[in-house]
Amino acid sequence: MIPFAILGGSLRINHEQSIEIRILELSSDGFTFRLPLALELSDSHPEVSLWFYDKKSEQYRNWKGRLTECVKMDVNRFWIDYQARIRDTAFAELASSLSREYLCYIDWKQNGADVDYSENFPANRVECFQNWGGRVTIPDDLDRKLQNWYSAKKTTLAYALETPARVKRFLTMEEEDFRRSIWEEYRLTEHPLSKLRPNALFLGNSYCRHLLPTTDAVLDVLRKATTYGMRVYLVLPPASESDLDLMKRYIVNILAQLHTHMQENRINEGGSPLSVDGWMVNDAGILAFLTKDQKLESVQKGPLMCKSYRDSRIQHLVDGNEAEGLMHSSQQIWFPFYQMNTGTFCPLAAKVQTNSRGYGGRVTQCDGICARNAFLYPREVDSIGRFNSLFGWNGRMLEDLPLHENEWVINL
């Protein structure tokens, strides 16, 4: 039986009705197909429309015509099989082409390697970052475009502080040095984006709770960000059932600290109260906790929850309107890394502890395995393990900046 996805048919069964049919067997002069008992054919030359998938173009090629002959072959309790004959050169060519492709596919699946990548691996993360950065070509007019974008109202240029190490770096360095140090890792200190001071920070991690900053670190980041006039958004990962109460306590603790700070400021009659400008969450449970229980308003969905904008590589392979729909109405985009997979049973921890990514369980304590270890992938797939996740690198985003979005989060 030929998969319907590569060869589908539609048969006219009467003046008003056509129905999708499954092609069972195919040859250059016909095919067999199946109908339910209730739709027994009376016409021996029905009209049929066939769709042949062409792998190369990823399109379907259509053949329409009348069957030269259509004979009942086999009847059982549930269906009737028919043998159809077609005398048509175009049909014969399409059938032969599909048959060749399908047989090649079967041969490849049975005899070829399912995994057919070279084993050309980078040595370490440093090499990955430098290689990727080295391939970025900065257009001449990028600086101008960027300045225009940044000077428009309501644009957000943010940096992601996704790990304790990155938070520490922010807290211990002057902003300009901090920013330069990040771009230096990618040898992209000449990129115009590296010259712009961000006006926001996204503090926390969308993927792993072990990477969340301590309450003290949150307050320290808020204090420092305030001096630079930066807004700060807190990012929270999804919470498993085991972690749910712990996450809620974490949130309540931060809110309590902020409240305490606000009270102290009132008493001292000076200084700006520390405040989190918004929360980014990645599961509906925490979202409900923040909005319904804590009555917070500035809550938005994060990359794992607002699924449609996670993939920054959407190539607009459907028509323009649909592509917009796929991109959703998001105004925020994280780049140049994009998340591809995340494991709530951390695959990195599993590999370190059991030598297999798939044999792990819930990690209750973590001493920062992903600071020391990472999964490296063949060079041609431009991917790397980060945290409990697999990310792809899209250097094109640094060349063709997403000027249609008004919130950028740089997740270098």
Next chain:
Amino acid sequence: MGDQSMRNEMKLVVGLGSVEDYPDYVEAGADEVFIGYVPMDYRLRYGKHAPLNRREVLYYNVQIGSFSELLILKDMWQAYGVPVTIALNGLTYSEKTREEIVEMVLRLQEIGYDRFIVAEEALLQRLSQINGITLILSGEYGELNRDVLANLPKFHRVIYPRQTSIEEMASMVRNSKSTGITEHEAFVLNEKCHFTGAYCMSKHCDELCHMCRVPYRMEEERERFAVTEEDSTENFASDDGELLGASGCGLCALYRLRKAGITHLKLVSRGNATEETIRDIREVRKALQILDLAKDEADYRRRMQEMLFPAGCSGNCYYPEIKKEKGTINE
């Protein structure tokens, strides 16, 4: 005879990739089957870039292909009595495709299909407005905690994501009593993934292997614990169809799953060889029979392992906390 205090029977839910297999799966012991269906006009418009469900492959039989086959399958359903659920568990749809899906659901309802597995919240919301259909929340939604379940539109059954521990499921079952969820489904066999389905944005397509199967190296390999020198290769989810549960197995956990309140067990099989799936169904049924007769958990596991895994199992556990109790994993 048997632990009478816990005799609620768990039903076996099996993925069906081809209509011809339905009678065989039913006769082997499936209590329910689930399928995928992608109309040709949908494919013509959107190709494979807006998949209707989580099988984006074209070149092998994972979807029930044509509308006429759905009619055939409905006749089979009526004859054999084992219900069929349709998976619409794509992670995300546009507004336009979502409305097309709703129209498709209404057409399917007209021919008797009224059970759907859904992963996208907006689609769930939309379908919950249609009378007479049963909605099942796919594990691909990412319902990791009880508050997620409590804040979603109403549905009948939840399928817990792969990386949910038994204890977590038990907690979510206990806390879901007021939500209207009456059935709870857990994975039991095949295709355990290193990653969480709800957060998997890689395509399961023909052209490329799954991202979870792309070779990799680990940076800073010197830090590894509880690993011998011989354990230097990855134990991938295996394509070796000979060993039961080679790509993922939860059979050791059946006692605890039942105790946790799980009512349905998912056997992942769409696209798998028919013979293997029939074997899998029969083996799970044997495990369930042993469960019914077992005095306690230790008795169940001993008897099940003796009968189904006399030469040892794959160790690829869906519920590694059980394996941990044997001292294999340090957490």
